């Protein structure tokens with residue numbers, strides 16, 4: 001035996017009609033009503049009535065689903081993606097990831113790095129003797145001044161005028 005949809009149709013249709021009517025009324029009243037903030041519980045009759053109705057709707061009202069606009073959905077998705085990106089960002093514990101997190105502890109689409117020299121410095125992966133030596137491109141991991149030739153050395157401490165990366 002199959003169940004047919006006509007049993008469900010009337011309430012859904014009534015709900016849809018009701019929603020359309022509410023939307024229509026709101027649209028018609030758009031120039032006659034407005035929203036403004038008022039301090040709550042100070043005895044303003046309209047505010048007290050609105051508060052009472054809101055509490056009544058929570059306890060005994062019918063569920064009324066208002067579809068969210070696309071902008072709201074985009075905001076939710078963006079937040080979800082950034083949160084997942086942050087989880088991914090914080091889940092890696094390699095030396096270079098820990099180094100980068102020392103400077104940038106949280107990811108954000110507003111802070112995307114396009115400068116390759118900054119990326120070299122942050123990750124420590126660049127044309128530094130220590131990095132190149134690690135992959136056997138150089139015989140020594142040291143700068144010409146004798147110190148370990150890593151990113152921090154070139155940025156913070158190397159005083160040799162002949163050193164360059």
Ligand SMILES: [Zn+2]
Nearest residue numbers: 143145158163
């Ligand atoms: Zn040096």
